[in-house]
Amino acid sequence: MTNKNKTLGEYIIENQKNFKYSSGELSRLINSIRLAAKVVNHEIRKAGLVDITGAAGDINIQGEAQQKLDVYANDKFKETLINREIVCGIASEEEDDFVIVEGNNKKNENKYVLMMDPLDGSSNIDVNVSVGTIFSIYRRVTPVGTPVTIEDFLQPGRNQVAAGYVAYGTSTMMVFTTGHGVNGFTLNPAIGTFYLSHPNMTFKETGKIYSVSEGYFAHFEEGMKQYLKYCKLEEGDRPYTARYIGSLVADFHRNLIKGGIYIYPKSKTSPKGKLRLLYECNPMAFIAEQAGGKASDGYDRILDIQPTELHQRVPFYVGSKKMVEKAEEFMAKYKDQ
Ligand code: AHG
Ligand code: MN
Ligand code: MN
Secondary structure, three states: OOOOOOOHHHHHHHHHHHHHHHHHHHHHHHHHHHHHHHHHHHHHHOOOOOOOOOOOEEEOOOOOEEEHHHHHHHHHHHHHHOOOOOOEEEEEEHHHHHOOOOOOOOOOOOOEEEEEEEOHHHHHHOOOOOOEEEEEEEEOOOOOOOOOOOHHHHOOOOOOOOEEEEEEOOEEEEEEEOOOEEEEEEEEEEOEEEEEEEOOOOOOOOOOOEEEHHHHHHEEEHHHHHHHHHOOEEEEEHHHHHHHOOOOOHHHHHHHOOOOEEOOOOEEEOOOOOOEEHHHHHHHHHHHHHOEEEEOOOEEEEHHOOOOOOOOOOOEEEEEEHHHHHHHHHHHHHOOO
């Protein structure tokens, strides 16, 4: 990354007019996420040196053990957004309920709510493998100046005004969309600045990578089993390559760059899938579509699902368009088996 590249700060200023509703508020919000991402990145990079790996001792509302970095990332993102009075509400994987953000004068005039998975792939922290942060932004639907309600969060994904992720990998990248394509920025850690390294990111129409935890094969539905067999057949451009990191952000990011499909299907033990609609699937689906890819629950478009609860789970098929369509074909064909 050279300083010839545009910085994220410059990009935000130049593109403010392209943001939906073109208010400075959304730019300020993206700026705050950029700041929190740098703080969390700094902590993650120290993970092996300080006592930050391992379980925090609590179980989140979804019955998962919270890791210390889950809690740390959640607190840092929340703190940054609340201190800047930039949103009127926050929902997070690590919070049982949504958080109402009140302004100093108890009258919050902000229009946006943010949902997040502050630390995605947390089982990878202790083993020095990539993790990420996912965020999703909506305009509130209830009147400005009143406390947010659940209605502001339970919006279909197609209403998103911005979404993105931060990948803490061999380098740290922030990738996001405001509905005008997808751009990726790489952090230069020496000076703490994100540079536009991946302008206009697009999914290849088809690819050669499939990312599924096949260990659960015996628990999958027939359509999924048949699709996995298809991936391994020697025919045409197959067999495909299997790649599964166990961090949605990292798996998605690789497939976005190389072409591929990521699937977290439903199974006997996870009848609704594992991933959460509001702060994992919807933001990734918005990015995928903006990059020319596709996202579905195996049958229908993710972004059209009307959410009914904050921590709702959904099966997730995302990536190169033709690959997602092929998987859907198998799901439809074996639907009743
Ligand atoms: P989180 O760490 O936020 O709970 O998310 C983990 C998710 C996702 O990132 C990953 O792809 C998937 O869980 C891995 O689940 P399995 O271990 O069941 O494959
Ligand atoms: Mn996650
Ligand atoms: Mn998480």
